[in-house]
Amino acid sequence: MIPLRDDNPTEITPVVTVVFIVACILVFLYEISLPMPSREVFLYVYGAIPAVVFGHNQLPPELVNMPAYGTLISSMFLHGGWLHLIGNMLYLWIFGNNIEDVMGHAKFIVFYLICGVLAALSHALIDPESTIPMVGASGAISGILGAYLLLYPHARVLVLVPLGFIGTFNVPAAMVLGLWFLMQLFSGGMSLGNQGGGVAFFAHIGGFLTGMALIGFFKHPHIRFFNPPHVPKASDSW
Numbered sequence: 001m002i003p004l005r006d007d008n009p010t011e012i013t014p015v016v017t018v019v020f021i022v023a024c025i026l027v028f029l030y031e032i033s034l035p036m037p038s039r040e041v042f043l044y045v046y047g048a049i050p051a052v053v054f055g056h057n058q059l060p061p062e063l064v065n066m067p068a069y070g071t072l073i074s075s076m077f078l079h080g081g082w083l084h085l086i087g088n089m090l091y092l093w094i095f096g097n098n099i100e101d102v103m104g105h106a107k108f109i110v111f112y113l114i115c116g117v118l119a120a121l122s123h124a125l126i127d128p129e130s131t132i133p134m135v136g137a138s139g140a141i142s143g144i145l146g147a148y149l150l151l152y153p154h155a156r157v158l159v160l161v162p163l164g165f166i167g168t169f170n171v172p173a174a175m176v177l178g179l180w181f182l183m184q185l186f187s188g189g190m191s192l193g194n195q196g197g198g199v200a201f202f203a204h205i206g207g208f209l210t211g212m213a214l215i216g217f218f219k220h221p222h223i224r225f226f227n228p229p230h231v232p233k234a235s236d237s238w
Contacts, residue, residue, distance in 0.1 A: 001159040008155040014097035027077045047133025048075040050124035076116040078135035088137045095148045103218045111218045115143025115210045122206020139203040143211030149177040
């Protein structure tokens with residue numbers, strides 16, 4: 001299922017969500033402007049490499065632009081291709097605005113970065129000797145998805161489902177996010193022992209669980225968990 005939009009309105013303008021999206025797009029445009037050898041070097045310099053983060057290995061001195069732990073943050077703004085970028089930004093736009101709404105701009109920045117860092121560490125702990133750089137915002141966005149599931153499981157999400165034909169369905173967020181998380185668990189289990197690159201499923205799992213654990217501390221006190229379905233007024237629209 002590919003989410004297209006939700007019916008969950010916000011009270012504030014999601015400034016930080018937009019800034020994160022724009023930053024990721026700009027960084028990616030810079031990435032693809034580099035010739036291939038330089039692009040690979042760029043990803044190694046600013047991606048999160050488990051062996052480097054844990055001190056089991058190190059980059060050549062001429063490639064060290066920041067402490068290894070700094071790459072846990074810089075890696076969130078890198079992406080491996082157009083599909084990687086578009087998929088992440090779609091999820092961030094649909095679900096991020098509501099999470100920013102329930103905690104405010106400043107707290108949302110901290111929440112996003114914490115989820116991203118702990119997600120990256122979750123991935124790195126699975127294979128701490130790996131020298132493959134991890135890139136992408138999906139760990140931080142997974143934290144947003146975990147928070148959204150606890151706050152708005154009944155919100156309606158319009159999804160695109162390819163079933164031999166292209167169909168759209170309006171389903172509860174709990175279905176979309178619950179199935180997404182189960183897929184990460186299944187795919188993560190299947191990927192154990194695979195030493196090659198690929199999708200960082202355990203970053204998704206770690207980020208999702210982090211978001212669920214932290215949302216209670218970051219949300220405004222008056223915001224309840226498991227909010228009832230939003231009933232659109234006449235003025236509401238997709």
